[in-house]
Amino acid sequence: MKNIFPAVAILLLLSCSTHQSTDYASLVNPLIGTDYKGNVYPGAQAPFGMVQLSPDNGQPGWDWIAGYFYPDSTIAGFSHTHLSGTGAGDLYDISFLPVTYPLKEAPAPLGIHSMFSHEREECCAGYYRVHLDSYGIDVELTATERCGIQRYSYPTDSATVLLNLGKATNWDATTDTYVAQVDSCTIEGYRYSDGWARGQQVYFRTRFSSPIIAMQCDSTTVPDGTTMKKVAGIIRLDFSLDSRRELTVATALSGTGLAGAEKNLNTEAPHNDFDIYRKKTQEHWNSRLSRIEVKGGSEDERVCFYTALYRTMLAPTLYCDVDGLYRGADGKNHMADGWNNFSTFSLWDTFRAAHPLFTYTAPEYVPDMVNSFIAFHEQHGRIPVWNMWGSETDMMIGYHSAPVIADAYLKGFGGFNAEKALAACVATANCDEYRGIGLYKQLGYVPYDVTDKYNADNWSMSRTLEYAYDDHCIARMAEAMGHDSIAQVFYRRAENWRNQYNPATTFMQPRDSKGMFQAAFSPDEYTPHICESNAWHYMWSVQHDIDGLIDLLGKERFAAKLDSMFTYSPAENAELPIFSTGMIGQYAHGNEPSHHVAYLFNRIGQPEKTQHYVTQIMREMYRNAPDGICGNEDCGQMSAWYVMSAMGFYPVDPCGGEYEIGMPLFNEVTIDLPDGKTFTILCHFEQSEKSQQECNRDSSVATFLQNDTARHRKTFLNGKPIEGTTISHKDIMNGGVLEFK
DSSP states (O other): OOOOOHHHHHHHHHHHOSOTTTOGGGGOOTTTTSSTTOOOOOSBOOTTOSOOBEEEOSOOSGGGTTSOOTTOOEEOEEESOOOSSOSOOOOOOSEEEEEOSSOOBOSTTTOBOEEOOGGGEEEETTEEEEEETTTTEEEEEEEOSSEEEEEEEOSSSEEEEEEESSOOOTTOEEEEEEEEEEETTEEEEEEEEESSSTTEEEEEEEEESSOEEEEEEEEEEEEETTEEEEEEEEEEEEEEOOTTOEEEEEEEEESSOHHHHHHHHHHHOOSOOHHHHHHHHHHHHHHHHTTEEEESSOHHHHHHHHHHHHHTTSOSEEOSOTTSEEEOTTSSEEEOSSSOOEEOEEHHHHTTTHHHHHHHHOGGGHHHHHHHHHHHHHHHSSOOSEEETTEEOOOSSSOTHHHHHHHHHHTTOOSSOHHHHHHHHHHHHTOTTSTTHHHHHHHSSOOTTOOOTTOTTOOHHHHHHHHHHHHHHHHHHHHHTTOHHHHHHHHHHHGGGGGGEETTTTEEOOBOTTSOBOSSOOTTOOOTTSTTSOHHHHTTOOTTOHHHHHHHHOHHHHHHHHHHHHHOOOOTTOOOOTTOOSEETTEETTSGGGTTGGGGGGGGTOHHHHHHHHHHHHHHHBOSSTTOBSSOOTTTHHHHHHHHHHHTEEOSSTTSSEEEEOOOSSSEEEEEOTTSOEEEEEEOOOOOSSOHHHHHHOHHHHHHHHHHHHTTOOEEETTEEOOSSEEEHHHHHTOEEEEEO
């Protein structure tokens, strides 16, 4: 996977801004991760926006999960909803394609499309542009929070736009559609679908900058129970353009109804000036991205950093109209009074680093996210596991809304009802019929030989470890609120991780309902009882009690096993699953259970190994190239790991309020804090015969220098030496300087 991207990166910087040093949006390269396993989209979005307006190649399959795969050369439409690196194929709603005749068409599933080349494609934060070679049309995309804005530049003054409401890709299936012309320039409608998001309803209202001179609709057939029905498929809209030959298309989305889409369009996109929307969105991105300023490093490293920071702000997504109305998990419309409702929570991933990062980069939204969890519980009976567009997908495991809620409370965030939040966590943790929770409470673990309708994939051992961590977070919140009886119950439950440990194998191991550990056990094996991982990966999923794990194994065995995690490589002929990528020995950076493990060397007095592996991961697994992400982005968690690690610290326990110190990637990092204070990280790299600039270009030299000085590294907080290997949330929020010498 060689770096084929430097020239494109330079083009992006020149095309998006003439002020490279201050225009952070121009340092974002959304094409990073569109190849290999990143599964991300390159299109336009506002920070945390409901709209993700991006090109779709028109093909189904794993590589096209986000709609776009860099090696492809076709575009079949520009749709308004996408998932960022989830590995789940859904959305792609409200897809437009500008065309001229004759149409370029292929057999299904591709259908009508255009060819394109990357030489005539560019993008940065909030902006995307491409030339459709088959039609001679330039397409530009930008977005507000709830609206997608497109500008088409045609070769003639006769223009046609195709709106495809019937096309469904991957897991998505159209169930109903509707479209109507409102006035000479406006249409409205909806697309209902079933897929990963069950019963999804997307309403839209679209205004064109020129009058519609003709509109016709081709129907498509979709299942309707045991029969089939015809619904609107491809809608053809014809226009006559003025001498500029440009057509601006502004589309608002809503989950509540046609009236909601109308309100959103009138409020966020009341006119047809594409350049104003583009400028405002890029200013919005600059405001967000400038909250962390980095100095030093190479240009590629700065691009990787700001692209990662950008990706942490693509999800969760706003899921309410401009007046606060949103469609709840019960299928009814509700009003968010004084807060914004959010959805698209990939919590098995993002609880680890993305949500702790939000407490610095998006603190104003932290209470909104907690309120969204509380409301979801009231409407659904449980806090979210993995929800989007008002629907619970039940993907992955745990009840990881709980650590997000507890972290917000323990860090002093207000703006939500803490009693309701705690009650929602406790109620969810006591849903006995859901995914083995009742057996977990009864036996102290989830047995692998018992399943239920929510537990077909089993993952029993992983469930026990994830539940134990979540229970610890609930206990800490309850204790801080003075609910000692609740805290005692959940502190006891948090010890359940010990029940998965088999002293005979010295690994966490699946157990059956009679208490017997799984026979013929191999820690290398990927089994249905361990979630997307093997026993090596889940050995360390005790983030709340690493000291207890060290005591259980003994320090020497813990250290030896931790070394083996990074040095014991799978056999050359081993068939690794698709999520085991970014491998260093058994460590798999492409999947989340491994993310905290490199920092555990700190806990046994070997910080130089933490620094070595963290630096290796940052330099090798994140690159300014289309294949520059080593695994699924997972709604910002892969990027959040990089952002936190590049600043020099990481939350091993995401709810603990403490961060393990690693090795900064840059000479200087400054975090702007909400109250006007700043927290600065300074790293003084030891000089050698090579200059610092040469070291930045030569990762092997830079890595060697960092490793060689690690044993002698001293870390200072506000001029005073740090004892140990951690800093606290309070240290950061007080402002000051963390210095590596």
